[in-house]
Amino acid sequence: MKKISAKKRQPRTSRSDFFILRLYIAGQTPNSVTAIANLKRICEDKLKGKYRIEVVDLLEKPQLAKGDQIIAIPTLVRRLPPPVKKIIGNLSKTESVIVGLDLQPAR
Amino acid sequence: MPRDRPKVVRTSIAKTPTGIQGLDEVTGGGLPKGRVSLVCGNAGCGKTLLAMEFLVHGALRYGEPGVCMNFEETEQKLTANVASLGFDLRELSKRKMLLIDSVAIERNQIAEAGEYNLEGLFIRLAHAVKTIKAKRVVLDSVQALFAGIGDSAILRSELQRLFRWLEDHKLTAIVTGEAGVHTLTRHGLEEYIADCVIALDHRVTEQISTRRLRIVKYRGTFHGTDEYPFLIDDDGISVVPITSLVLTHKALRDRVSSGIPALDEMMEGKGFFRGSSVLVTGTAGTGKSSLAANFTSAACARGELCLYFTFEESPSQILRNMRSVGLNLERWVKKRLLHFNAMRPTSTGLEGHLATIHKLIGTLRPSIVVIDPITNLVSASGNYDVKSMLVRLVDFLKVQQITSMFTNLTFAGDPQERTAAAVSSLMDTWIVLRDSKPNGRPRRELYVLKSRGMAHSREARELIVSKSGLELGIVLKDHTLASTVEVPGTAATAR
Numbered sequence: 001m002k003k004i005s006a007k008k009r010q011p012r013t014s015r016s017d018f019f020i021l022r023l024y025i026a027g028q029t030p031n032s033v034t035a036i037a038n039l040k041r042i043c044e045d046k047l048k049g050k051y052r053i054e055v056v057d058l059l060e061k062p063q064l065a066k067g068d069q070i071i072a073i074p075t076l077v078r079r080l081p082p083p084v085k086k087i088i089g090n091l092s093k094t095e096s097v098i099v100g101l102d103l104q105p106a107r
Numbered sequence: 108m109p110r111d112r113p114k115v116v117r118t119s120i121a122k123t124p125t126g127i128q129g130l131d132e133v134t135g136g137g138l139p140k141g142r143v144s145l146v147c148g149n150a151g152c153g154k155t156l157l158a159m160e161f162l163v164h165g166a167l168r169y170g171e172p173g174v175c176m177n178f179e180e181t182e183q184k185l186t187a188n189v190a191s192l193g194f195d196l197r198e199l200s201k202r203k204m205l206l207i208d209s210v211a212i213e214r215n216q217i218a219e220a221g222e223y224n225l226e227g228l229f230i231r232l233a234h235a236v237k238t239i240k241a242k243r244v245v246l247d248s249v250q251a252l253f254a255g256i257g258d259s260a261i262l263r264s265e266l267q268r269l270f271r272w273l274e275d276h277k278l279t280a281i282v283t284g285e286a287g288v289h290t291l292t293r294h295g296l297e298e299y300i301a302d303c304v305i306a307l308d309h310r311v312t313e314q315i316s317t318r319r320l321r322i323v324k325y326r327g328t329f330h331g332t333d334e335y336p337f338l339i340d341d342d343g344i345s346v347v348p349i350t351s352l353v354l355t356h357k358a359l360r361d362r363v364s365s366g367i368p369a370l371d372e373m374m375e376g377k378g379f380f381r382g383s384s385v386l387v388t389g390t391a392g393t394g395k396s397s398l399a400a401n402f403t404s405a406a407c408a409r410g411e412l413c414l415y416f417t418f419e420e421s422p423s424q425i426l427r428n429m430r431s432v433g434l435n436l437e438r439w440v441k442k443r444l445l446h447f448n449a450m451r452p453t454s455t456g457l458e459g460h461l462a463t464i465h466k467l468i469g470t471l472r473p474s475i476v477v478i479d480p481i482t483n484l485v486s487a488s489g490n491y492d493v494k495s496m497l498v499r500l501v502d503f504l505k506v507q508q509i510t511s512m513f514t515n516l517t518f519a520g521d522p523q524e525r526t527a528a529a530v531s532s533l534m535d536t537w538i539v540l541r542d543s544k545p546n547g548r549p550r551r552e553l554y555v556l557k558s559r560g561m562a563h564s565r566e567a568r569e570l571i572v573s574k575s576g577l578e579l580g581i582v583l584k585d586h587t588l589a590s591t592v593e594v595p596g597t598a599a600t601a602r
Contacts, residue, residue, distance in 0.1 A: 026226040035221070058227065062234035065227050069211045072256065073226035086213075089221030100218030 019051040020080040035074040038091035126164025129346030148307030166204035173243035178251035212255030225265040248283040366405030369579035373564035389540030395514040407439035414473040422447035433576040
């Protein structure tokens with residue numbers, strides 16, 4: 001899966017408009033696949049060049065579920081910018097994702 | 108010829124002991140093994156504690172590691188809460204006998220956008236179970252999920268899947284749930300749990316709380332439908348079974364002096380049977396406590412250990428008052444033969460009193476126990492409660508072969524006399540005291556209304572309380588006792 005490097009709480013290149021998004025999935029289920037695709041599409045559309053997506057497969061790393069308090073799958077966690085926000089679901093409701101992530105409408 | 112009997116299919120269900128005192132007794136061995144049990148009740152009824160004890164005893168006594176998925180409290184809080192009961196969760200966690208996973212549900216932080224399931228929860232649970240090879244699981248309490256997960260249809264089907272998952276993995280589990288208004292649990296969890304449902308209740312009647320436990324259903328197991336009072340004290344939960352005590356105590360033939368020679372004389376000259384229970388009823392100021400004090404003092408003089416529970420007066424008050432009737436009880440206290448335990452009847456519910464009484468008797472092992480008076484316990488609860496409590500207490504005392512004396516304040520012509528009648532059936536001996544004023548001269552009357560297993564006197568005597576002690580006076584021909592106190596069943600012979 002994608003790199004998981006955002007352990008550092010405050011990256012040196014901290015910019016208030018840079019997004020670190022972590023998507024928790026459990027295997028390649030239809031919902032997981034849909035969620036990844038939806039997330040990429042929304043980010044490209046709204047956050048081009050200002051985001052990083054980390055995908056965590058809990059089937060491989062179950063111990064990571066506790067840290068972000070994951071219950072539902074898929075769960076998207078906005079780790080940066082603060083505050084931490086969570087969205088559950090396959091992200092097919094684009095509007096809810098935009099509102100949930102607090103994304104500025106694209107100009 | 109033997110008649111054809113319908114074949115009884117006895118399916119013996121495998122059980123997992125909870126290790127909770129009394130609970131395994133009333134469930135016939137514990138919770139259904141490899142199944143999910145629901146424990147429900149109001150906030151503060153003891154659900155979490157019961158569940159945690161199930162895990163702690165599982166780890167300590169039965170070598171079964173346990174996982175607690177906790178949806179309501181943080182791990183630190185939970186650890187602190189049960190630490191007050193002497194359970195060291197940290198130590199158990201270190202030894203890999205316990206794993207606590209606290210699931211925080213922050214409603215405001217979670218938005219929903221599309222389809223999802225609760226696979227994350229499954230993965231966490233599976234991971235925890237695998238890490239310590241758990242055999243027991245507690246989910247406390249899953250209804251917290253309803254606050255965090257908006258789509259309750261998904262949640263319901265996922266919970267069902269979760270319970271199935273637990274059973275597929277042969278885990279014995281307790282799921283707790285908050286009581287609902289019209290249903291056992293707020294979200295109807297009981298619909299998904301087929302095997303065992305236990306309801307806890309914490310009732311407050313007239314400002315006094317009593318905890319009760321009821322087995323609502325238990326598939327494949329005969330269980331009582333009674334409500335069992337239970338206690339939470341320093342050692343955790345203990346359920347007091349009502350019906351599990353069988354009447355097998357041995358009746359002793361030894362006799363115990365009442366402390367008043369003339370009263371002994373009325374009972375074949377030998378006094379009470381050892382290990383029997385004696386009820387002393389009387390209106391205010393008739394000398395009930397004096398009678399009890401005489402009884403204890405005589406026992407102490409024989410070198411026997413006495414335990415005196417007082418619900419009305421402080422020990423020093425009793426010592427002072429008894430001095431006025433010529434009894435020096437202080438010397439017995441000093442010699443550690445007489446132990447007082449003073450409790451306000453309203454300080455706790457009946458369960459608490461029962462617990463204290465059981466505990467003290469267990470540690471001191473007295474041969475005589477006085478409870479003065481039980482009337483105040485009547486005021487602490489409903490009639491039924493007192494009776495069921497006394498049944499258990501009297502049985503307990505008899506099994507221990509302890510001679511017990513209970514005093515009971517009655518009011519002339521008052522329904523309280525019926526209370527006395529209700530508890531009197533448990534008692535082996537019933538002594539009635541009463542004031543009367545024939546010809547304007549006040550006097551106290553004493554009458555042995557019943558005394559099982561002996562030819563006791565049926566005469567009423569005057570009880571004389573003076574500075575030099577208690578004595579019995581002349582036989583009264585004009586007494587009012589037998590005619591006013593009616594005992595169901597024995598009334599005919601008493602006359």
